[in-house]
Amino acid sequence: MSSDSIPFSDHINELRVRLKKVFFSFVVIFVVVIFFPSNPFYSFQHPEQYLDLSFISHTVVASILQQITHDILPSGWQLIAANGIGEGMEIYFMAAIIISIAADMPIIAYETYMFVDPALTESERKLVYPFVVSTSLLFVAGVLFGYFVVAKFLILALAPFFYATQITQLVDAASFYYVIFLVLGVTGVSFTAPVFVYVLITLGVVSADFFTRNRVIIWFAIWVITGLFLTPDGGPLLDLVIFIPLVSMIEIAVYLARRKVKPDRSQNLCKFCGRELERKGTFCPSCGRFNES
DSSP: OOGGGSOHHHHHHHHHHHHHHHHHHHHHHHHHHHHSBSSHHHHHHOGGGGTTTGGGGGBHHHHHHHHHHHHHSOTTOEEEOTTOTTHHHHHHHHHHHHHHHHHHHHHHHHHHHHHHGGGOOHHHHHHHHHHHHHHHHHHHHHHHHIIIIIHHHHHHHHHHHHHHTTOOOEEEHHHHHHHHHHHHHHHHHHTTHHHHHHHHHHTTSSOHHHHHHTHHHHHHHHHHHIIIIISTTOHHHHHHHHHHHHHHHHHHHHHHHHHHSOOOTTSOBOTTTOOBOSSSSSBOTTTOOBOOO
């Protein structure tokens, strides 16, 4: 039975079932993350820690938060609970939610694919697995880049102002972790942009010439978005650190997509660079070469 003949209510029911699977998988991962010890051997040797809740300091979430503090927070800086006594618990559970969503992404991607699969053509299905794999790899690369480069650079860029104004380095813990997780999430998502550019071009939604003709405008938009969302308070140098690899990856995606998509020779296209011409037998305004009629 084709997807067109399936009642709309059946689509809704299928969506509800798949959302349930995503939700329950998230809950399972969340419970494991907040209770599972980072060192099971230590937990077996010290079972008394479960009586006074001290085991929380040895869970996966606690270990990740401790590692972030160790790697990114400069020596001599201290985190404080500026928003009240419950700030530690809020940070702990917010980190657990973020980690659980990240761990649940493969299940989310699979359920999404299974839901839209009946509506895909054969050529579109061939793009699914490369799209999922490349998006996942670039997201991980973006998170690692954000962790080891952007987040550290951000703190180093702010540190001199503390010293110059003789301010004690007491940082609100919630603000610190919020900025770190924001940077990691945004850099991870931004690194997947080239994949979407490639897919849009190969599916014919937009042309590669669109990115070529509007390159300056697109670069400027990326620069603005980088400064506003990716590098809060990091300064223009940090904007440049993110801008260069992001633009480079998009340009590579456009180049690969242009080679993938074979131009329709029934149109008036330049045989040298592929740009559409007003008529045959004219000079191409892009490359300046003459196309014989």
